[in-house]
Amino acid sequence: MEDSHSFVVDFDAVKGQGFFAVFDGHAGKHAAEWCGSHFHEQLLDALHAAPGKPVPDILNTTFHNVDEALSRLCEESDGKIHSGCTAVTAFLRVEDADGQQSFLSAPASPTSDSPISGHSVDNSIDNDIPANPSIESSVESIKPKSDTNGHKKGKKDKSSTSRIRRALRSIGGASSKFSSSISGTSSPSASTKSAGDAVPLVVPPANSKHVLYSANAGDARGVLCRSGKAVRLTYDHKGTDKQEAKRITDAGGFVMSGRVNGVLAVTRSLGDSSMKEFVVGAPYTTETELCEDDEFLILACDGLWDVITDQTAIELIREVEDAQEASKKLMQHALDQRTSDNVTVVVIKFRNLGGESV
Template sequence: MTRHSGEVEASAPPAGQQPHQLHQGSSEDTAASDPRHVPSLSTTLASNVIEKCHSPDDTSSIEGSVRSPVEPETSPTSNNASDLQDVQKELDEYEFVVGVSEDRNRRCRRTMEDTHAFIYNYEGIPGHGFFAIFDGHAGKAAADWCGQHFHEVFSRILEEKGEQPGVDFQELVSDAFLSVDQQLAEALQQGRSSGCTAIMAYIRKEDDKRVLYTGNVGDARAVLCHKEKAVRLSYDHKGSDRKEAQRILDVGGFVMNNRVNGVLAVTRALGDSSMKEFIIGAPYTTRTEIGNDNPYLILACDGLWDVCTDQEAVELIKDVVCPTKASKVLLDHALQKFSTDNISVMVIRFNV
């Protein structure tokens, strides 16, 4: 069962890695209406080491801490038997394996403004994990800050509130987004126009269940595979959305050409302090119990989703065992479909 909620404020690593180790893809220059609720979903279905994983000029693929680019002529399923053995070893030890691919998309973008981060054994707890992608706009400052600090903010909230009786972890996800949004306003005094969309996921053990929590602002998206069908665990906050457009109007803004005040296509984001009365940081959140019918989760920015449907993404990688190769398949698909944005794709394969 998946529970969705959106609260609105109007005004395992490869062997040798340490627990709670942050893997971050850093975005670098490359030359280049008090609606308290929006639709939401609930479905049953040690010290941090920051690692730079981003290759600004070329496509990069990351599994754990190791880049493993896939040659274009190599079929992603050609070594499935070998991949299955390697991946299963990590799944048995860490319960999930992460693969990431990203590309500046040099045909259309002079800079890379995406950042990603993931942590095995989040909070030092085996089987817990944190995963996120941040898609920057008006510069990379907000996305970079989130890539470095979002997991820290969320960890502090979990430490303070996570053991309270009856705690709702969806609310804690919301708290993290709102706290990050506030801290960004203070941290980016010289970058008030910088902002980023965000999609994050947090997996934890609850009794004998594995529960996945997600939160997002903007149009970065989470898609869960359920019996080979795509289940979206996020909500696209765009000016083209009727309810979001009405919210903008209710607080004194306008939407022109599906853009907030004629400027920004997304209606929710982290940062964007100069437009904060309109561009809020309150997320859409979900809670989903992960079972044997949920082999993997896809997180990606709109560089993928602008040219690929949720179901198409699931179909493209359903037979690919290695999550790094799966993420590369999706990235290559976006490039072949002439995506015009930076592209970041993360695939998390669960032990099912």
């Protein structure tokens, strides 16, 4: 299992913000697991270093910083750690009418710690902490194994739903609800716990808006449901894409059988330091102001998207109220379609977007 994921609610100690990501590893799990543990920290550092900078530029900086960090890890390991991963990230930000956060007099937290993070392993979380009913989350995993012909088969392994719920707190209050559900890996970076001492939350004013910033490198994908229609927020960076293939050849490489230099199927990723001249970490970014027509967001690796279209995925879970059940349904569909890859799915439900918060 080479996938990882992370989620942070009340991100940067701002009530109603959230960060979500899926990392699909290849040639080893190290890059994906490192991103699952540290990507959100890099994003927070970049936000605090340049608070007035446009968020898409911040995401671009973060992707490059993470890419460089993985390259340093490869060098320090004498080439033993040379894995890479595709990535799809979503940052749900609370802003004022001018696209800023004027309600913050200073960065909400001086470090990369947020009230809740999805990056740490902790199997000893107390069973006594009650789940908050306004947030629902679950973790399941599909661990591929090889049959006698070397093909991968999906095997579902359930983790404790209550453990995730116990680690979550409300970001909405009585008039706002936010639910996320995760199906996918049970890697170390895919568990959840509180990130140390609670940081006082900043509560944005009632007239704040919610903007969804997405960024991806590779073929991990983000799809928004707007009034029942699928809106793809990401771009698939593959060797079969003519524009990406031209970029590879212009850089002195080649694409054979849809693979960069005959090896890698994706043309952008984090890590893969040995191919960094051609397989860059620069992300594709989008900015979407959410409205009451926006219902939910799906983030998933290609293990799902290889066997389902964007619109079919939306239609499959649109009537499913519970995000946990929605993610399970998408995962089961991938299994039924005999996907041959790891599968990680994150479903984020939006509610009351026309009101005070999400």
